[in-house]
Each structure stands twice: as C-alpha cells, then as structure tokens.
Amino acid sequence: MRDAAKPTQQHQKQQHQEQQHQEQQHPAKPLFPLVFIGPMAAGKTRIGRLVARTLDVPFVDTDARIVADHGAIKEIFEQHGEEHFRALEREVVAQALTEKAVVSLGGGAVLDPDTQADLARCSVVYLSVSAQAVRRRLGGGKRPLLRGGIADWKRIYNQRRPTYEALASIRFDTSHRPLDAIADAVVTWTTTRT
Ligand SMILES: Nc1ncnc2c1ncn2[C@@H]1O[C@H](COP(=O)(O)OP(=O)(O)O)[C@@H](O)[C@H]1O
Numbered sequence: 254m255r256d257a258a259k260p261t262q263q264h265q266k267q268q269h270q271e272q273q274h275q276e277q278q279h280p281a282k283p284l285f286p287l288v289f290i291g292p293m294a295a296g297k298t299r300i301g302r303l304v305a306r307t308l309d310v311p312f313v314d315t316d317a318r319i320v321a322d323h324g325a326i327k328e329i330f331e332q333h334g335e336e337h338f339r340a341l342e343r344e345v346v347a348q349a350l351t352e353k354a355v356v357s358l359g360g361g362a363v364l365d366p367d368t369q370a371d372l373a374r375c376s377v378v379y380l381s382v383s384a385q386a387v388r389r390r391l392g393g394g395k396r397p398l399l400r401g402g403i404a405d406w407k408r409i410y411n412q413r414r415p416t417y418e419a420l421a422s423i424r425f426d427t428s429h430r431p432l433d434a435i436a437d438a439v440v441t442w443t444t445t446r447t
C-alpha cells in the first residue's frame with residue numbers, strides 16, 4: 254500500500270521541480286554577482302566554478318581567498334577561534350560581492366547581518382542537499398565545525414536553513430544529480446529568469 258505521507262520517488266521528483274519554480278523569487282535583480290549559498294558540501298565551490306566557466310566570468314571562492322591570505326581554515330579556527338574566522342570572512346565576502354563574478358560563499362557566511370543585507374541585492378542560488386547524500390561527501394576532515402561528523406552537519410544545517418531560504422532567489426537540490434547537470438540547470442535558469 255502506498256503511504257501518502259511517504260511519496261514515491263517519481264512524486265518527490267515532480268514535487269521538487271514544482272518547488273524549484275515556486276521558490277524563484279526576486280527575478281528582476283542584476284545577474285552578477287551570482288552567489289552560491291548553502292550547507293557544507295552542498296557543492297557550492299564545485300558547481301560555482303563550472304557555472305562561472307560556462308558564463309565566462311571570473312570565479313571567486315571566498316574560502317579560497319581566505320586561505321590564500323591567512324592559511325588553512327582549520328588552523329585559523331584552532332589558533333584564533335570561529336569569531337576571528339568570521340571577521341576575516343566578512344572582509345573577503347564584502348569585497349567579493351562587489352565583483353562581476355560568480356561567488357561561492359562558505360556555508361556560514363550568511364550568518365553575518367551585513368552579508369545578509371548585501372545578499373538582498375544579489376542573485377542568490379541556494380544549493381540544498383540531504384543528509385543521506387552528503388554523508389559520502391564529508392571526507393578529508395578539512396571542515397573544523399564537523400568534528401562530530403554528520404550529526405554536526407545536520408544540527409548546523411537545521412539552524413541555518415531558514416536563513417538560506419530567506420536569502421535565496423532560487424534553490425537547486427544537489428542530492429541526486431551529478432555536478433555538471435546541476436551546473437547546467439543553474440545556467441539555464443540564468444538565461445530564462447525574467
Ligand atoms: N552533486 C554532487 N554529486 C556528487 N558529489 C558532489 C556533488 N556536489 C558536490 N559533491 C562533492 O562534495 C564535495 C564537496 O563539494 P564542494 O563543492 O566543496 O561543496 P561546498 O563548497 O558546498 O562545501 C566534493 O568532493 C564534491 O566533489
């Protein structure tokens with residue numbers, strides 16, 4: 254017997270496609286900076302880079318800029334604490350959000366009120382992902398906030414989810430499709446939004 258509370262995969266897919274339409278807000282904003290937000294390991298860095306290449310604009314990963322200027326993120330957290338990291342992050346994000354570029358933020362950058370105000374003026378792509386799908390992507394141990402693994406990831410995502418939703422122009426879920434297919438879907442959205 255089919256349980257209405259547990260939709261089939263096909264039904265979920267349909268619902269998801271409809272949701273993507275419904276969640277499209279603020280269509281009249283300038284396209285750049287085109288900013289990727291979302292939880293850790295949603296694919297912001299990888300998909301942002303692919304989208305920038307296709308749109309032929311520079312790509313900025315704010316974490317990579319922080320690392321280039323200040324060293325590894327894990328070390329910054331260990332030696333100076335999260336507050337210090339967030340201050341460095343805010344500086345880099347403020348600059349990046351003035352550029353005609355595709356910009357991928359770190360998952361926690363949206364916590365800063367000034368960044369939230371800046372993002373209200375940007376095209377913002379929210380990449381979501383399920384816990385089940387992200388489990389396989391969390392290797393490497395580079396993320397200092399995930400010492401407790403998937404439990405930490407879920408807790409942090411649940412805290413931030415309303416913020417991601419409020420800031421998003423559109424959401425794409427990255428749980429079930431390869432990176433290049435999602436990047437193509439984002440590029441299509443950039444050409445069809447009105
Ligand atoms: N759609 C996807 N399918 C499979 N693996 C993915 C997908 N998106 C991201 N990954 C993998 O997850 C890891 C984290 O991706 P990354 O782009 O660094 O995420 P973020 O910047 O959001 O933390 C990488 O190893 C990447 O290859």
Ligand SMILES: O=C(O)C1=C[C@@H](OP(=O)(O)O)[C@@H](O)[C@H](O)C1
Nearest residue numbers: 292293294316359360361396397
């Ligand atoms: O969500 C977060 O607070 C963080 C996300 C990381 O970036 P990704 O989202 O690209 O993994 C990185 O900025 C840092 O480890 C903190």
Ligand SMILES: [Mg+2]
Nearest residue numbers: 297298316359
């Ligand atoms: Mg990243």
